[in-house]
Amino acid sequence: MHRMTSTQARHRRRAVLQSVVDVGAVCAQPRALAPGEWFRKDGEGIGLWRTRSRELLRVCAGCPAMDACRELALRDGDGEAHTDELVCGGMTGQQLARARARQTKRLAAAVAAEWRQLADLTVQLHREAIKNPDKAGGQRGQALAQAAQNTQARELAAKVRQIQSARRARTGWGEAA
Ligand code: SF4
Structure with a gap:
């Protein structure tokens, strides 16, 4: 019986996750926010960013691709423990970093x-x-x-x-x- 290697399995899993995101991502719809809006801008105050990031998290919560998007973000190492600068997969960058550490x-x-x-x-x-x-x-x-x-x-x-x-x-x- 042909067995899939771990590298093949990982690539196949990534392709599946990516296709779910490609089809379902709310943030990729024609009238969605521009990609840069999902990141804290240079010089943007933390208060304004927190307000914006709460709104972004609400968008993610209604996204059918959220689980796949989050798994890709975790695999890709998105987010840092000490920097609040992005939202992806229904989490802030700091939440992603914590989730990755817990899973590790x-x-x-x-x-x-x-x-x-x-x-x-x-x-x-x-x-x-x-x-x-x-x-x-x-x-x-x-x-x-x-x-x-x-x-x-x-x-x-x-x-x-x-x-x-x-x-x-x-x-x-x-x-x-
Ligand atoms: S979960 Fe959020 S960041 Fe991920 S695809 Fe959906 S809307 Fe975009």
Whole structure:
């Protein structure tokens, strides 16, 4: 079976997100605000910008492409933690930066937990592989013990594969998203 690489998956996901934005973006409609209006202008006072950005957030809230737009903004690294200067995907730049940081931490924690789980499962799998089936119970007992051991090894291997697949999928699809 042909498997998609993580890079291919990431590119495909981006193309899907971009097409949703291309079709649905309220800010790209003919009578929408000019692109530059979504950024704080040079010399624009913070009070005026906050008033404008609240209005921009209201526009985003009614945009059918908001989720896709936000995911693209997160993937593209839009927004900075200490600079209030843009609105995109229903968030200010600072909110985008915070959301990205939260997701990075959550992703890192999930990856660390999976590494631990993978290491434990690999040790268990190794133990099962080198264990001698119980000799008690004669030939039939030994065959049953061997069958049980094989089943256990198969289940452990399946769990390892499941975790590895989840990791590959997340690397392709879920980075900062
Ligand atoms: S969510 Fe906001 S910035 Fe994104 S496409 Fe819609 S209107 Fe434009």
